[in-house]
Amino acid sequence: MNAIETPSDPRATSANRRPDLSDRTGYDPDFLGTTVPLPMPASPGVETVVLPYTHFTVVLRPDRRLAASTAVCIDGEKILEDVPRDDKWVFDPRVPEAQQCGNDIYRDNSLDRGHLVRRLDPVWGAAAEANRANVDTFHFTNAAPQADVFNQGKQLWQGLENYLLDHAAEFDRKLTVMTGPVLQDSDPPYRGMQVPLRFWKVAAFLQGGSLASTAYILDQSPDLTRDYERAMAGARPGDPPPLGAFRTFQVPVADIVELTGLDFGPLPAADLMPATRAPAERWKRLETFEDMIVRN
Numbered sequence: 001m002n003a004i005e006t007p008s009d010p011r012a013t014s015a016n017r018r019p020d021l022s023d024r025t026g027y028d029p030d031f032l033g034t035t036v037p038l039p040m041p042a043s044p045g046v047e048t049v050v051l052p053y054t055h056f057t058v059v060l061r062p063d064r065r066l067a068a069s070t071a072v073c074i075d076g077e078k079i080l081e082d083v084p085r086d087d088k089w090v091f092d093p094r095v096p097e098a099q100q101c102g103n104d105i106y107r108d109n110s111l112d113r114g115h116l117v118r119r120l121d122p123v124w125g126a127a128a129e130a131n132r133a134n135v136d137t138f139h140f141t142n143a144a145p146q147a148d149v150f151n152q153g154k155q156l157w158q159g160l161e162n163y164l165l166d167h168a169a170e171f172d173r174k175l176t177v178m179t180g181p182v183l184q185d186s187d188p189p190y191r192g193m194q195v196p197l198r199f200w201k202v203a204a205f206l207q208g209g210s211l212a213s214t215a216y217i218l219d220q221s222p223d224l225t226r227d228y229e230r231a232m233a234g235a236r237p238g239d240p241p242p243l244g245a246f247r248t249f250q251v252p253v254a255d256i257v258e259l260t261g262l263d264f265g266p267l268p269a270a271d272l273m274p275a276t277r278a279p280a281e282r283w284k285r286l287e288t289f290e291d292m293i294v295r296n
Contacts, residue, residue, distance in 0.1 A: 020093070021051075021052075021053070021092065021093065021094060021136075024052045024053050024054055024136070025052055025054075026050075026051075026052025026053060026055075026056065026057035027052070027055070027056055027057035027071040027072060027073060027176075028055075028073050031073040031174065031176055032171060032174055032176060032204065032205065032206055032211070033171070033206070034206070034211050034266075035265070035266075036176050036204045036211070036265060036266070036267065037263075037265045038050070038057055038059065038069070038071050039059070039068075039069040039071060039178050039180075039202075039260075039262040039263065039264055040059060040068075040069070040262065040263055041068060041261055041262060041263070042261055042262065042263045043261055046061070046068070046261070047061070047062060047063065048060060048061060048062075048068055049062060049094075049095055049099075051092060051094060051095070051139075051141055053117075053122070053133070053136035053137075053139070053142075054122055054129065054132045054133035054136045055072060055073050055074075055121075055122035055124070055125075055133050056070060056071060056072035056073070056117045056121070056122045056133075056136070056137075056142075057070065057071050057072075058070050058116070058117075058139075058141045058142055059071075059180075060095060060099070060100075060141050061183060062095070062096075062099040064183050064193065064194065065098075065099055065100055065101045065192075065193045066101060066144050066181055066183065066193070066196065067116055067141060067142070067144070067180050067181070068180055068183065068260070068262065069178055069179070069180040069260070069262055070116045070117045070142065070178065070179050070180055071176060071177070071178045072117045072118075072121045072122050072176065072177050072178075072179075073122070073174075073176055074121045074122070074124070074161060074165065074174065074175040074176070074177060075124045075125070075172070075173070075174055076124075076165040076172075076173030076174065076175065077172055077173050078124035078125055079120060079123060079124045079130075080123055080124060080125075080127065080130040081120060081123075083120075083123050083130050083131055083134045084134075085119065085134070086134055086135050086138050087138065088138060089102075089103070089113060089138050089139070089140055089143065090138065090139060090140065091139070091140055092139045092140070092141045095141065100140045100141055101140055101143065101144070101145070101193055102140050104191060104192075105145055105190070105191055105193060106145065110147070110148045111145040111146065111147070111148065111195075112145070112146045112147070112148045113140075113143040113144075113145070113146075114143060114144050114145065114146035114199075115137060115142060115143065116142050116143065116144060116179045116180060116181075116199075117137055117142050117177075117179065118137075118158070118161060119134060119137045119138075121161055121177065122134075122136070122137065123137075144181045144196060144199070145190075145195050145196075146199075146220060147220050147245075147246065149245055149246065153218065153219075153245065153246035153247045153248045153286075154218075154246040154248075156248040156286050156287075156288070156289065157199075157201075157216070157218045157246065157248050159289065160201060160203070160216060161175065161177055161203070163289045163292070163294075164177075164203050164205065164214070164294065167205070167207075167294045167295070171205065171206035174205065174206075175203060175204070175205045176203070176204045176205070177201060177202070177203050177204075178201065178202045178203075178204075178264070179199065179200065179201045179202075180199065180200060180260065180262075181196035181198070181199050181200075182196055182197070182198035182199065182200055182217075182259050182260060183196060183260070184196070184197075197219065197220055197221045197222075198217055198218065198219050198220070198221065198259075199217070199218040199220075200215065200216065200217055200218075200256045200259065200260060201215065201216045201217075201218070202214070202215045202216075202253055202256055202264060202267055203215075203216075204267055204270070207272075207295070207296070208296075210270070211266060211267075211270040212270050212272050212296075213253055213264075213267040213268075213270040213271050213272065214250065214253075214271070214272050214273065214292070214293065214294060215250065215251050215252065215253040215255070215256045215267075215271065215273070216248060216249065216250055216251065216286075217248070217249045217251050217255075217256075217283065218246055218247070218248050219246070219247045219248075219249065220245075220246055247285065248285075248286045249283040249284060249285055249286060250273060250283070250284045250286055250291075250292055250293060251273070251282070251283045251284070252268075252271055252273050252282065253267050253268040253270075253271040253273075254268045254271070255282070255283070272293055272294060272295065272296060273293050274293075
């Protein structure tokens with residue numbers, strides 16, 4: 001595959017690369033005591049690069065310069081919440097910079113670098129291990145452009161893992177979470193890449209000794225109204241595409257499979273969301289955490 005050429009950014013050059021990552025072991029598919037494999041494209045024609053970090057793994061799509069999927073092991077009993085943030089985002093030295101979305105995507109605009117693997121999720125274990133995981137989450141391979149608005153939908157999305165950990169007590173509050181953007185050909189282009197309009201999340205945990213799963217969609221699709229038309233009319237050359245306020249849904253795991261083309265192994269069969277819901281209710285809009293279906 002030919003590398004995608006993008007403008008260089010003096011704040012995100014090879015000089016900012018972190019040390020060698022060859023000792024990282026990444027996501028453990030047997031973390032829960034039953035095998036939950038790393039989500040990979042079902043089609044053999046999709047090129048990916050598997051990048052292990054501390055307690056999580058990123059499956060990069062070089063053609064999109066974004067992750068196809070991520071997977072993290074979360075041990076809720078061992079999370080170290082006092083680990084300070086490291087907001088220095090850097091390229092992963094194992095992948096050409098041209099195949100990663102660096103600061104050139106996020107500079108001088110309204111886009112946020114959205115963590116795919118949430119910063120605190122892999123930050124557990126011994127202090128050195130937790131600190132290493134914290135730093136690892138700030139690789140550009142673990143980011144995707146998101147709207148900089150903050151509303152109830154985004155708040156729900158950011159708190160899903162905490163809420164689910166409280167419902168995974170049967171196995172020492174352990175949880176595995178897969179997250180990624182929904183990568184579609186119709187995603188709007190911007191600065192040599194395409195901005196995803198939706199993100200997905202699939203959680204797996206043990207419930208009553210059996211594997212259970214739930215799935216979610218975060219939608220930042222623009223509101224196609226007069227407000228959107230005015231935003232488009234007032235856009236300046238080089239502005240990012242207008243994005244909408246975040247909306248969060250609980251959805252069938254099978255729908256994530258269909259949207260992404262990823263193989264989630266046993267998780268569709270372990271889904272706690274009823275598969276026979278009427279089409280109008282198939283995606284359940286979440287307004288609060290209490291709206292979620294997390295029990296049989």
